[in-house]
Amino acid sequence: MTVIAGLEGTELTGAGLCAASAGLLSVDGAAIALLTGDGVPVATYRSDPSLQPIEDLQFVLGVGPALDAYRLRLAVAEPDFAGSAPLRWPGLARLALDSGVRSVSALPLQIGAARLGALTLYDGRPGALEGERLEDAHVLAGIVTRALVAMQAGGAGYVLVAELSDAVLPPGEIDHAEVHQASGMVSVQLGIDVGDALARLRARAFADGTTVRQVAVEVLARRLRFYP
Amino acid sequence: MASRETLLASTFLTLADTLVDDFDVVEVLSTLCGRCVELLGASASGILLADPRGSLHVMATSSEQANLLELFQIQNEEGPCLDAFRSGRAIVHDDLGAESPWPHFAPAARHAGFNAVHAFPMVVRSSVLGTLNLFMGPPRPLVRSDVDVAQALAHGATLTVLQNRATEDSHRLTAQLQGALDSRIAIEQAKGVISELGQVGTDEAFAWLRSFARNHSRKLTDVATAVVDRTLGDSERVELLHQSGRTGHAGS
Known part of the structure; x- marks a missing residue:
């Protein structure tokens, strides 16, 4: 492409x-x-x-x-x-x-x-x-x-490059069903819209040095909760 | 119990009726997946659609179990769906044993209780839009007529995606695919919202969403969008979130 x-x-x-x-x-x-x-x-x-x-x-x-x-x-x-x-x-x-x-x-x-x-x-x-x-x-x-x-999500420049290649190389980390489900859950926990919730998941992944999908799995298992 | 011929005819009649009207692409594809299970003796089935970048995404499944969704997802690396998508040919694979060409996918599928998998391409002219995938429990070879039925159902899925009028510029394939993928994502987001509000699992949340949409004759995607945007009315929200014990047949 x-x-x-x-x-x-x-x-x-x-x-x-x-x-x-x-x-x-x-x-x-x-x-x-x-x-x-x-x-x-x-x-x-x-x-x-x-x-x-x-x-x-x-x-x-x-x-x-x-x-x-x-x-x-x-x-x-x-x-x-x-x-x-x-x-x-x-x-x-x-x-x-x-x-x-x-x-x-x-x-x-x-x-x-x-x-x-x-x-x-x-x-x-x-x-x-x-x-x-x-x-x-x-x-x-x-x-x-x-x-x-x-x-x-406030990632530094080098992380943004990784994000872009994530988006380019299949499968994009962000495109897993778990990530979208977790965005919905976090939007309720924080009382924010689902796009902002996705950015919060991304920010958490940056902070923890893990992937957004891993963070999503923790949210879905109710081992991780976001507080306003 | 209806004969297979009767069930097949009724499936295509229903599809034809649906496609001339306004319909929800995820709902129709989910119903098709359910019919695949009935018609072909599969344990589970699912439909994957490729985005414009060539990544495969789950559009619909006969069951919303997380491990099944995951089995579809890992096929972005290897598996019958990826092979069918890349080659544009049906992949019929009767044994996921030691001879399997998929070292990661095959053990995961066996672990989930599946002994055979088959994938059928959704082809339009020279492009492959995605695949229809069958997971079989007890080993049972697919015979010629099964393969024909499965491929016919895959064509039905292709028509559904092409006929989706959710987009204004409906003659553009990319826009149609994008619209279908966005529908599915909206449903995943809504599953998350309902799961948190109702403190239930995401598969139960999907059953609630689907049953609410059916009871109100509304499109699944529209209800999902309203859930995510928080634009459902108070009484509607209460109704959607108080379905415990009432959704036992939601998947039928």
Whole structure:
């Protein structure tokens, strides 16, 4: 899978992941928004500062590609802000065109029912991501999601590299059924959402020098419990 | 007791009826796994789906026992599923004894009480989406007609995944696979939430989830998502969590 080979050497920061995503999918820019349950941004990253105004505007308006992808849990797109077809997000058109953006696609960043946010891809040419590029975008969104969980868990740089190769080399540590079940249990124990619970499991594995799966097995056996 | 022909016909009729309507991919595949057990005399069966990176994930099983899920999971390293997935051909293996080509998988399967395993590829055009796997208890060779039935059920599983309309861009295979995998993950997360709230094992939690979804004619994935997002109403949550002693037939 070429999209994965292209990630080698990526700087594992929010902006680094955005730059790598834009490069791999051959679009002009990419942004990552981490969102809370009702779509409020808690952190945003972008490959290029010029994308900040249009990212900010969608959160002011409460509508836009990242919010739609996140709420609908689906890939969404506007193929041409300058086209004759009715626009999906008319409120964004003026600023998009002023910023040199003709088309935009966004994908949800999610693991099961746990939603972290959305990955938005901006391009100066018209046309939504289609075919193989859209498939690559789905694969990439999965990897970015797992890298973000590792970042939230506060792993050091070298650990993040390990996390990324975990996500790349089958089977990803994080993709075991036990890990998802334990995330559900820990989300109840701590009264937090399941995505944050996954990050807490990951953080515990870092701290104990073990794997997230081992931590999950302890939680499932009720030998390990998390306290708020 | 219905004859095998009758049961097989009814399985495909039910499948055809289901697939023209809105359905839950995990629920339909779980039902197919149950039918595999009945039709082929297997002790257990399961369906694995590959993600876009080529890792195999458990999508559905005839039983949610942890040791069975684990047997499927270790097939990312070796086993009949991995062989069927990589080759696109059925792997029929009647004896997990000393001659087995899988030094790690075979002892684990024997330890769990299985003497034979078979895996059938889920093929669409030139791609293999995943595999349908049978675990046999007492040794009993699969005859030609068994192999045909198993492969037909694997095709049924393939159609189910392809027909899944959970995604807007439903013509894209990657999006469909991703949607199916996310459904399964949401169910695992919900099993964890219910297991903690109800202080029960994850297999019992699955039975509660499935029985609640059926009683309310709701999709399993939708209920799982509502459980994880904590958007079930108070009375619904109480109902879901107070099923002790009422779910004895949930897997049937």
